[in-house]
Amino acid sequence: MGVHFLDAAGPDGVRIYAIGDVHGRLDLLRRMHAIIRDEIEQDRPADWRIVHLGDYVDRGPDSAGVLDFLTHAVASDERNVALAGNHDLGFLQFLAEPDPGGLFANFGGRETAAAYGVFITGRDRRGFVDAHRELCQAVPREHVGFLSVRPYSVSFGDFFFCHAGIRPGIPLERQNPHDLVWIRNDFLDWPHLHPKVIVHGHTPHHEPQLMPNRVNVDTLAYQSGRLTALVIEGTQKRLISASAES
Template sequence: MGVHFLKAAGPEDIRVYAIGDVHGRLDLLRRLHDTIRQEIERDRPADWRIVHLGDYVDRGPDSAGVLDFLINAIASDERHIALAGNHDLGFLEFLAKPDPTGLFANFGGRETAASYGVVIAGRDRSGFVEAHGDLCRAVPREHATFLATRPPSVTLGDFFFCHAGIRPGVPLERQDLQDLVWIRKEFLDWPHLHPKVVVHGHTPHHEPQVMPNRVNLDTLAYQSGILTALVIDAGEKRLISTSGES
């Protein structure tokens, strides 16, 4: 037996906001947090959580600013939760080893480097090695520590939150990190219910996808200018978003 989205409910007396892939769009993240703050002040729920589904860096213009924002948010209130995304881990991998064939080097890392004032020019290995040294010096230690300590998932009520998805048939507590931040086809094509409804990002779509067994909140914020969140309040579920020019 699994949980269907229509019957799923959040934890009692806790309103949950889950936010999709940010990818350097600090402007959108600030606006969405402002909307959430206004809702919380207006409705005064007994308690709340804001879950960020990973991919804070790459592609968009202000990855460094996004990390500052999240670090400060969590420091001010631990009800802010930030999960690991594959791009976040790819950034850490580049800081450890300047691989010109890796995720960071080929899928938006140049924009991340630029947000720290570092220019990556060309695609030859020597250029990446030189930029790597500059980037290692430019990235604050707290940013690297933050990325290295992100949990891969969290469960709240009938919902399981992670970046990419889960391996169908594997118990939630035994999911592999690589699947949680990278999986696509096997998870997206699975037609049956899961033990909990999986709320994820990672796979961009022109609009949020609400399926019986999963909810995809990656609305390609860095390009579309739309950042989306799922709101779960007991048995009520709704979507909110904020938008702006890229």
Template structure:
């Protein structure tokens, strides 16, 4: 028998625990640091009994400082384990590239050039597969990147879970497959799914809080909340804040210099 669904308006966070769920960062350390500063100020001012800050994945690629973002998140988690980080498809794509340099893979095609640059490594994106040059250029860049990426960053990326449940909310990077119990979701769906999830109008057992698919402003639906506001390009990082039955969207805006 299927679990009864819950509507966003009726959803509650865990008793006494304020939640912050931050959307896709994509190398924008400036926005991430500013969001953390804002959250820290709120927590100090409001003094909730407890709190969690959930990061919904995609820390790397496209933006200017993927290395700095990972350093920041590692330090935040070591300082206080109530900072939770989930895996995004770009984070897994980074690991995949470090293992196997694919010139046609996610990393090279969708922002990994900028990630490599943040580690001081140049990968020539102007070469073309059809002229047989891209593979050699990517192999060369791959070797330099393997040497440049600290083991602590690889360990961090490998440690990332695909989802977490808190109160009436289920947090993941991309979404879930309708009709599949939350504890049986395919990890690939949790970091990649789009249309079948977005188009589903029924209620889920939990409100799904996700990123992955950029929207101009945070999207609050009856069954899900999307907080990916294309931070790397728009200069706006968004988060869902849940405190008991109270829910709100928090945004941080900085235009890239």
């Protein structure tokens, strides 16, 4: 037996906000946190958590600013939780080894580098080696340290939060970290309930997806101009968004 979204409940007295993929949109992340802050100040929940579901860098215009924001938020209040995404790990991998065929080099890393004042031109090995050297000097140690210790998942009540999803049939505590940040079809196409409702991003969709066994809050923020979050309070669930027009 598993847990259906309609029946799932968060822990007593804790309001949870789960924010989808940011991808360099510092403007939207700031607006989302402002919306959340206003709600908390108005409603005064007994406790709260803000869970960021990963993919803070690449594609959008200000990955450096996003990492600054989150590094400070997590350090200043442990109720801010930031999970690892595949693009965040790809950034770390590029800093360790400048692979022209890797995720960072081919799927939005140029925008991340530009946010640090480093411009990657061409696709030859020498160009990537030069950009890698500059980027390693430009990226603050705090950003590397922050990304290096991101957890892959967190669980509250009947909800399990991760970047991409889980491997169906495997106990939640035994999930492979690679699946938690990379899995798609085997998870997305699974029709049955899981031990908990899985809240994830990673697979962009024009609207948030509320399914019996999972919730996807990746609404392609870097392109759509809309960052989405799921709000959980007891058995009540709702969606909020921060948009470029708001």
